[in-house]
Amino acid sequence: MLYSKLFGKTVKAYPKDEIAVNAKLLLKAGFIDKLMAGSYTLLPLGRLVERKIEEIVRQEMNATGAQEVLMPLLHPKTIWNETGRWESAKEVMYQFAKDDKEYALSFTHEEIVMDLIRKHIAGRKDLPVKIYHFSTKFRDEPRAKSGLLRGREFIMKDLYSAHENKEDMMKYYAVVTEAYMKTFARLNLEVRKVEASGGVFTKEHTREFQVLAEGGEDTIYFCDQCDFAQNKEIFTGKEKDTCPKCQKGKIISAKAIEVGNIFPLGTYYAEKMNVLFADVQGNRKPVWLASYGIGITRLIATIAEVFHDDRGLIWPEAVAPFPIHLVGLDLKDETINSKVHNVYKVLEENNIDVLFDDRTEASAGEKFSDVDLIGIPYRLVVSKRTGEQIEFKKRNEKTTTLLDLSSIISKIKA
Template sequence: MRWSTLYVPTLREDPADADAVSHRLLVRGGFVRQLMAGHYSLLPLAVRVRSKIMDIVREEMTAIGAQEFVLPALHPADIWQRSGRWEVMGEEMFRLRDRKGADLALGMTHEEVFTVLSQELRSYRDLPQMWYQFQTKFRDEARPKSGLLRVREFTMKDSYSFDAGTSGLDRAFELHRAAYERVFARLDLPAIAVQASSGSMGGSTSVEFMCPSDAGEDLVVRCPGCDYAANAEKAASALPSVVDGPELKAPEPFDTPDARTIEELARQHDVPAERQIKTLVYVVDDQPTLVLLRGDHSLVEQKLVDAAAAKVVRPATVEEIQAALGASPGSLGAVGVTELPVLADEALRDRVGMTTGANTDGVHLRGVSVARDITVRRWANLREVTAGEACLRCGTALDVVRTIEVGHIFKLGRRYTEALDVSVLGPDGERVVPVMGSYGIGVERALAAVVETHHDEKGIVWPVAIAPFEVAVVGLGTGDAKVTEAAETLYRGLLDERVDVVLDDRDERPGVKFRDVELVGVPYRVTVGSRGLANGTVEVTTRATGETRSVPVAEAVEHVRGLLAAV
């Protein structure tokens, strides 16, 4: 490839709307251009990187015995309705109708469609199966941001396993876990495997692969003393003991006309936050529900969704709260409430001498015993884990790191096969419902995550395995026939050795050429100039380290081959 004919619209200034490093550098480097919020055109350099990422993923999928499909991106509503996810997906699903009035959706994921295909499996002898594809997914993100990290249209490698029983699912899950670890190692992505919530996917177990980055939107709790790691939506920790307040025979009301928050109650009435009960009101599948936490703790909504096994969860409106409890936020409590379900965080179990709202505006109750005075329907881990809390396994202080999700694997069980009436003939002649797993990698997000973790002040520093080109041959002084001939000879020699090489043959100043090669992140640069040729040498520069060596012209191709082989 010659740079003079390659479309690489590099920019000298950062785009004004770019917040993440990857967004800034991919736009500046001429990799992507935004069409509208959440939708990006991939330009030739990005297409080359994307293809190399897909090749790596494809190789690892093939290695575990998975077979590649290509399924439609436009889905009939019926299969999503049968699985129960037509409503659950809410506003994130793009929906439309065809000219005949049939309801359709742009696929967010493909569990339903692959399950429909599995209806042609006849016998346990047809199992196990592992199927995968690369396909465009659509999600109507409310706030697309950070370039390719949060978009509304993207490519996903999604794979699905079908097995006769849970032992087969366990095997497929571990095969995918190991394959993902190899994929991310080959991409040079420092991905951490963490426990995660299954969310709207359902199933019993899920593991996310999270890449530490300041640009990430997910928090991971991990222990430096052992191998514990979990998404904040799943994490648990040990809390230090706290001192209860005075235990009373019955809750005692007291006036708090100007205390509507945890902090105001603590400051005005000397009630520490850890001795308060925070009462939140949520609507859980159309049912107003009280959610209780310690006053100094925060709710993780996904934990509530999981604990309640709910399809739809949202905060109640002020009007709904008034109708349910007869009071305004700031004076709410669960003492004596029996007509509404109450979910409580485990940190409140067996606490006494607590303070909470009295369901009368401007009034609170002190001396509350949780076990005696509150009817808790379900106990669960609902609170947010914070840095410094103790690991449940080893007691070490936990870290909380910001991360980008680059992969997610699920044990789905029989949710989809049962909903879509899939069964096979078992060895005893009885019908068996297969168990499923689902496994995803976001291709463009992985590309952006690589940039987030591989860059410097000059631009991107691509790992060799996925760089748009492995080597750039840069000729300085295009009017010099000897330079032009030497650069062409090196370029052809590298092509003959199957090196992925670009020849920068533009009529540009050396500084422009060097800045562009550094910005787009080509791992090795071979510089051909008249001064070096006079001494019979060219310069070979390593992008990651900045190291430059003078190499005899006749040895340059072999030298570069050696550098690439050593990676």
């Protein structure tokens, strides 16, 4: 991709009302644009990151045996009425009437998936069901001030599983927990499993996956020695207490971002909605439901909050929009110009995606500051000073080295 042709370049000015670090950085670096409070367009760089995150999540979901579907976003009131959430979740849901029909926008999909499942199961042989989708969620957030961390509209991966009994549900619950930890590890995120309240989903405690980050909206209390961790909402102690679990460690508190959650919902939804299967004796029984979310656009924000310095973003390789940012300097010199275009061509021929800063007008200073702001893992420079070689630098290191193109290609492909 030629930077001169990229839609969504780095910008100096961005909406004044943005206070979140992720929003400031992603806006300035040209990954997102703001449509209104809590609602952003993913620009080409942002969409590339989002698609890479989505593909990692897809691979890990498929590995658990889950199957990808796509459920609608516009829902009839009748289905939401079956569990009473049309009323109980009224504050967070967008609801409206058109031509005498009442609709809600998807703020989650439990009721919709249960309507689907009850049409497709008869007996035990049809269970378990494990289906997920990547889809848009809408939530009316009165204070949407955290950039992509908390939007009125955002992308979520939500997985739903239905089982014949609690044991089978808890077995898969453990499988998904492992898959989540693997997913977050692939994104370089250090995640804590935290006990929390079920909110509008269930009266039981549930499990959140929290990343420690100063920009986080949650506060968690956790042990400095064992895996005890609770969300502030349910934690009854205070900082510096002795850990109630291991009785050895001390409790620490920290700001954190919830990147995923897991709800073992049980038979509540199936009972309300008559999602029944015939057991071996032929008795009709409710299925056991669990739901599992990962905030896809929230992950973009989380990575921005965790991986940056005062000069800009620092993308982990697995989700960087491009592995390489190639900078051409002294481009009015025809020899240099043709040399750097050749480097670009050879890299592309080797199936290495490159963001190539081919601007002739911009200064070296401008180009280097854009490189640091955008945060692509490897910077290559071709200029009068690099001679027959190419300057190579990692975004998160200070040293530069001169290498030839073939060593660079092997380094990147390694």
